[in-house]
Amino acid sequence: MSTHNRLTQWLAIGVVATTAVVSGSALAQSSSTSRTAQTPPAHYGFGKLASPEEIAGWNIDISPDGVGLPPGSGTVEQGKALYTQLCLACHGENGKGASAAALVGGDGTLNTPKPVRTIGSFWPYATTVYDYINRAMPWDKPQSLKPDEVYALTAMLLNANKLIPDDAVMDAQSLPKVRMPNQKNFKAAKNKENMIPGVRCMKGC
Numbered sequence: 378m379s380t381h382n383r384l385t386q387w388l389a390i391g392v393v394a395t396t397a398v399v400s401g402s403a404l405a406q407s408s409s410t411s412r413t414a415q416t417p418p419a420h421y422g423f424g425k426l427a428s429p430e431e432i433a434g435w436n437i438d439i440s441p442d443g444v445g446l447p448p449g450s451g452t453v454e455q456g457k458a459l460y461t462q463l464c465l466a467c468h469g470e471n472g473k474g475a476s477a478a479a480l481v482g483g484d485g486t487l488n489t490p491k492p493v494r495t496i497g498s499f500w501p502y503a504t505t506v507y508d509y510i511n512r513a514m515p516w517d518k519p520q521s522l523k524p525d526e527v528y529a530l531t532a533m534l535l536n537a538n539k540l541i542p543d544d545a546v547m548d549a550q551s552l553p554k555v556r557m558p559n560q561k562n563f564k565a566a567k568n569k570e571n572m573i574p575g576v577r578c579m580k581g582c
């Protein structure tokens with residue numbers, strides 16, 4: 378079978394599947410108008426509604442403005458101790474990089490042939506540092522850190538990038554106020570033209 382035919386076949390299967398799902402949900406609507414959001418649709422015969430606790434476990438994203446940041450706090454000093462214990466092996470002394478990426482430095486390199494993209498040189502929002510560490514690090518034990526520890530590590534890394542002073546304390550109020558040097562260079566695409574995949578916007582974007 379040619380690639381094209383195989384693709385057509387897959388697309389056809391996709392259409393059948395989509396139709397089934399659509400008519401299934403249409404059925405659910407018409408046959409159970411009295412059903413509340415809390416009652417699972419029995420006729421599917423599988424699955425269960427996620428509990429608020431289960432949803433909370435997944436709902437961990439932190440917005441650029443800090444929405445979602447939990448209570449707690451951490452200092453640069455506390456962060457240094459945790460970094461040595463949990464991060465240094467992969468990210469190197471003071472975040473300068475080892476087997477894993479550098480987290481510090483790279484200032485002024487973005488528009489050179491060898492850009493070094495770190496938290497300090499590249500990331501637009503300080504709150505993303507919290508989000509990333511909280512959801513993904515340490516690499517070998519993600520989501521094992523407590524909020525105080527994540528705040529402390531965030532403080533240490535922002536301090537190592539010279540963005541906050543040595544005595545800074547990071548918490549849900551102070552972290553969103555930290556301004557990242559490269560934030561101004563992140564620009565939303567203004568029109569459809571600039572969003573065509575594969576076509577790089579070179580002017581006025």
Ligand code: HEC
Binds near residue numbers: 465467478494506
């Ligand atoms: C076992 C090795 C390992 C350990 C330990 C580790 N990391 Fe990482 N880290 C990685 C790898 C690999 C990546 C790249 C992941 C990717 O691109 O998907 C990464 C990426 C990151 C990034 C994003 C870097 C970027 O610019 O994209 C941050 C921030 C980070 N780690 C922080 C930490 C912190 C804080 C700790 C300690 C709590 C830690 N890491 C511990 C391996 C590690």
